[in-house]
Amino acid sequence: MIFQDWHTHNSLCSHAIGSIEDYVKKSIEKNLNLIGVSDHFPYECLKGIEEIPYEEYAMKLENLEPYVSTVEYLREKYQDIIEIKLAFELDYIEQQVNAHKPYLKKYFKQIDYILGSVHILLGKGKMFAFDDNRFLNDYRLYDSMNEIYIDYYNTIQNMIISTEFSFDIISHFDLPKKYNKRPEDEGLIAEHVDRTLDLIKTKDLTVEINTSGWRKEVKEQYPSKDIIKKMYELDIPIVLGSDAHHPNEVGFNFNEAIKLVKKIGYTQLAYFEKRKRKFIDL
Numbered sequence: 001m002i003f004q005d006w007h008t009h010n011s012l013c014s015h016a017i018g019s020i021e022d023y024v025k026k027s028i029e030k031n032l033n034l035i036g037v038s039d040h041f042p043y044e045c046l047k048g049i050e051e052i053p054y055e056e057y058a059m060k061l062e063n064l065e066p067y068v069s070t071v072e073y074l075r076e077k078y079q080d081i082i083e084i085k086l087a088f089e090l091d092y093i094e095q096q097v098n099a100h101k102p103y104l105k106k107y108f109k110q111i112d113y114i115l116g117s118v119h120i121l122l123g124k125g126k127m128f129a130f131d132d133n134r135f136l137n138d139y140r141l142y143d144s145m146n147e148i149y150i151d152y153y154n155t156i157q158n159m160i161i162s163t164e165f166s167f168d169i170i171s172h173f174d175l176p177k178k179y180n181k182r183p184e185d186e187g188l189i190a191e192h193v194d195r196t197l198d199l200i201k202t203k204d205l206t207v208e209i210n211t212s213g214w215r216k217e218v219k220e221q222y223p224s225k226d227i228i229k230k231m232y233e234l235d236i237p238i239v240l241g242s243d244a245h246h247p248n249e250v251g252f253n254f255n256e257a258i259k260l261v262k263k264i265g266y267t268q269l270a271y272f273e274k275r276k277r278k279f280i281d282l
């Protein structure tokens with residue numbers, strides 16, 4: 001069985017526990033074939049971040065260099081035991097889609113892939129970190145959960161069609177369900193999901209099956225089974241990610257996730273090297 005974890009964090013982002021090497025060692029212990037080190041790209045390059053506890057959201061700019069060199073060092077050190085990929089989880093923030101570029105540019109040749117994520121919505125004129133429980137009060141700024149879901153999928157669509165924001169994999173596709181807050185009108189939101197999936201297909205992007213939802217109130221992977229079925233119909237490629245914020249979480253629930261995607265029909269997983277996609281058999 002192939003176990004590749006394309007989404008992991010470490011203590012550099014200030015809200016995860018353990019060094020990068022701790023995650024690598026745990027991955028080896030759990031018989032993973034590959035670990036993608038994909039920590040949160042720095043927020044300091046963004047404007048308006050004083051509205052959010054950004055220092056707890058991502059690594060600092062000064063840590064970019066040590067981060068990259070550590071991953072490259074570990075890649076060599078463990079090359080006979082496990083494959084290690086270098087990545088970033090990059091946040092898409094409306095109106096600031098270029099802010100990270102001057103800092104990211106330097107590492108373009110080394111990066112294996114980029115996770116594109118939406119954790120922040122701007123629909124009500126200020127930064128709303130909807131997946132941080134400290135922002136649960138701000139849900140009241142919206143008239144309904146429908147409105148939040150629509151704002152979210154519109155933002156994801158803008159990320160996908162942006163000619164400036166370059167990424168390979170969409171992380172935790174239906175993240176607004178994290179606290180099990182469901183849209184009032186599932187049918188309406190399904191239309192927004194369908195439109196988003198069509199764009200993903202057009203742009204030939206990959207979607208992550210993220211198992212961290214099983215550790216959250218929603219108690220299921222991202223995206224939902226229904227959405228994965230639609231992805232399969234559209235022949236949209238997938239990878240697995242645990243979104244580990246503790247070494248023990250690498251490869252979390254991968255047996256269940258693989259069972260699920262196989263049952264839906266998937267026979268292959270995507271694989272990235274220096275931002276080129278290949279496929280491997282499940």
Ligand SMILES: [Zn+2]
Nearest residue numbers: 009013015040
């Ligand atoms: Zn995180």
Ligand SMILES: [Zn+2]
Nearest residue numbers: 089117171172
């Ligand atoms: Zn994320």
